[in-house]
Amino acid sequence: MAYSDCCAMKAQISKISRYPVKGLSPQTLSESAVDAGGAIPGDRRFALALGSTLFDGTSPHWLPKTSFLALMKNEKLAALETVFDDQSDDLQILRNGKQVAHGKLSDPIGRAVIEDFFSAYMRDETRGKPRLVESIDGSIFTDQKRKVISVINLASVRDLERVVGTPIDPFRFRANIYIDGIDPWAEFNWIDKGVVCGSAGLIIKERTERCTAINVDPQTGERNMNLLKTLQGAFGHVDLGVFAMVSQAGSFAIGDPFMDQD
Numbered sequence: 001m002a003y004s005d006c007c008a009m010k011a012q013i014s015k016i017s018r019y020p021v022k023g024l025s026p027q028t029l030s031e032s033a034v035d036a037g038g039a040i041p042g043d044r045r046f047a048l049a050l051g052s053t054l055f056d057g058t059s060p061h062w063l064p065k066t067s068f069l070a071l072m073k074n075e076k077l078a079a080l081e082t083v084f085d086d087q088s089d090d091l092q093i094l095r096n097g098k099q100v101a102h103g104k105l106s107d108p109i110g111r112a113v114i115e116d117f118f119s120a121y122m123r124d125e126t127r128g129k130p131r132l133v134e135s136i137d138g139s140i141f142t143d144q145k146r147k148v149i150s151v152i153n154l155a156s157v158r159d160l161e162r163v164v165g166t167p168i169d170p171f172r173f174r175a176n177i178y179i180d181g182i183d184p185w186a187e188f189n190w191i192d193k194g195v196v197c198g199s200a201g202l203i204i205k206e207r208t209e210r211c212t213a214i215n216v217d218p219q220t221g222e223r224n225m226n227l228l229k230t231l232q233g234a235f236g237h238v239d240l241g242v243f244a245m246v247s248q249a250g251s252f253a254i255g256d257p258f259m260d261q262d
Contacts, residue, residue, distance in 0.1 A: 009182045009183075009186055009189070009190070009259060009260050010181065010182070010257060010258075010259035010260075011153070011179040011180060011181040011182045011257070011258045011259065012179065012180060012181050012255055012256065012257060012258060013177055013178070013179055013197070013198070013252055013253065013254055013255060013256045013257075013258050014154060014178045014179060014180045014254065015028065015170070015177070015178035015254065016028065016029040016030070016031065016032055016040075016176065016177055016178075016252070016253075016254060017029060017171075017175070017176060017178075018032075018040045018041075018042055018043040018044075018176060019043055019044055019174065020042055020043075020044075020045055020046060020082075020084040020086065020091070021044075021045075021046040021047065021048065021082065021084070021091065021105075021132075022044045022046065022047035022048070022065075022068055022069075022070065022141045022142075023047070023048065023068060023069050023070045023071055023074065023077050024077060024080065024082045025078075025080065025081050025082045025218070026171060026174070027042075027084055030253060030254055031251060031252065031253035031254070032251065032252060032253075033200075033249075033250070033251040034149070034200050034246045034249060034250065034251070034252075035246065035249045036246050036247060036248060036249045037147060037245065037246060038147055038246055038249075039140055039142070039147040039148065039149060039176075039246075040149060040176050042086055043140065043142070043176060044135070044140050044141040044142050045134060045135050045140075045141075046105055046132060046133065046134050046135070046141070047068045047069075047132075047133055047135075047141040048068055048069040048115075048118055048126075048130045048131070048132055048133075049063075049067060049068055049130060049131045049132075049133050050067060050068060050069065050126055050127045050128070050130060051126050051127045051128020051129045051130060051131070052127040052128055053067040053068070053131070055067070055131065055133055063141075064143075065143045068141065069118065069122065069125070069126065069130065070213065071174075071213035071216050072211050072212050072213045073125070073212075074122060074125050075216040075221050075222070075223050076121070076122060076125070076221050077122075077221070078216050078217065078218050078219070078220065078221035079095060079220060079221030080093055080094065080095055080100075080121075080221075081093070081094040081095070081097075082094070084105075088104065089104050089105045089106040089107070089110075090102070090103070090104050090105075090110075091103055091104075091105050091110075091114060093114070093117065100117065100121075101113060101114060101117035105132060105134070106134070111132045114132050115129065115130055115131060115132050118130045144243065146245070147245070147246075148205065148243040148244060148245055149176045149177060149202065149243070149244045149245075149246065150173075150174070150175040150176045150177070150208060150241060150242075150243060150244075151175060151176070151177045151178075151179060151187065151204075151241055151242050151243070151244055151258075152170060152173050152175035152177070152178045152179070152240070152241040153179055153180070153182060153184070153185070153186065153187040153241070154170060154178055154179065154180040155180060155181075155182060155183060155184040155185075155186075156184045156185050156187065156240060156241075157170050157173070157240070158184065159184035159185065160227065160230065160231065160234075160240065163230055163234045164225065164227070164230055168225075168227070169217070169218055169219065171218045172213075172214045172216070172217070172218055172227070173208075173210070173214060173240060173241055174213070175241055177197070177252075177258070179258045185235075187204070187241070187242050188207055188239075188242070190204035190242065190260060191204050191205070191206060191207065191242070192204065192205070193260055193261070194247060194260070194261040195244070195258060195259060195260050195261060196257060196258070196259050196260075196261055197244075197250070197252045197256070197257075197258050198250055198251055198252025198253060198256035198257070198258075199250035199251055199252070200246060200248055200249065200250030200251060200252055201246070201247045201248030201250065201261075202244040202245065202246055202247060203244060203245050203247045204242050204243075204244050205242075205243050205244060205245055206242065206243050207237075207239040207241070207242055207243075208239060208240060208241035208242055208243055209238055209239055210227070210228060210231065210238050210239065210240055210241075211228075212228060214227045214228070214240070215227055215228065
C-alpha cells in the first residue's frame, strides 16, 4: 500500500467523542480542551473491572484491557446505549430505547445498581461480581499506559469500505477525534511529527494496531465483520488510525483544522 507523500496536509475535525465508561457507548462532544500530556477530560474515567481483577481503588493504576469488560471479548456491551451526565455523574443505560438501569457513579448505592445490572446482563462473562472503578489522581483506563488521544482519518475508513463493499460505522474504531479532508492512510505520514489541532498541539506517536473489537457492530453488538482479516489481506497490516500525545495545551472543536506544522 502506497501512502501519500505530500509534505503539507490539512484536515478538519469532523467528530469528537469520549467514553465515560470503558467499553460502553461514546459521548459525542462539540469541543474539548486538553492539557499538555493529558487526554480528553472524562475519557475512560470509569471502567467495569472483572470479578477476577485485583484492583485497589485507593491507589488506581493502569491495567490491561483484559482486566475489564471490553468489546474485544464482550460484544454484548455494544447492544447498550448509555447517557452520562458529567455534572451529576449520573449514568443511564438503555436497551432498545428503554431504560434498563440508572445510577450515580460517584455514589456507592448508584455504583451498586450499575454493578448488579452488569452482573445479570453479562452473566459468566464477568468472572464473578463486576466492580465499577474510577480513575483518580490522573490515571485513566485506556488500553495504552500513557495518556494519548486516538485519531481516525475518515478517508481511511472509506477506503476500507471500498474493499469490504459495505458501509462501516466509524464508531467501530472508538476514537476521540475523527478527521476528514486528507487522502486515505495519509495520517501514517504524521508519525513523530507535530500537528495543530485547533489551538492545541499534538505529536503523532504511532499507528493504532487494531484488535477484534472492530469486528463488533457498535449499534447491534453483533460480531458481523472480520475487519482484521480484511485489513491484513488488502493493506498488509492491521492498523487504522493513530495515537497522539498533547504537546501544547489548548482546545479544539468540530470544524477546526487538524494539520501538520510544516
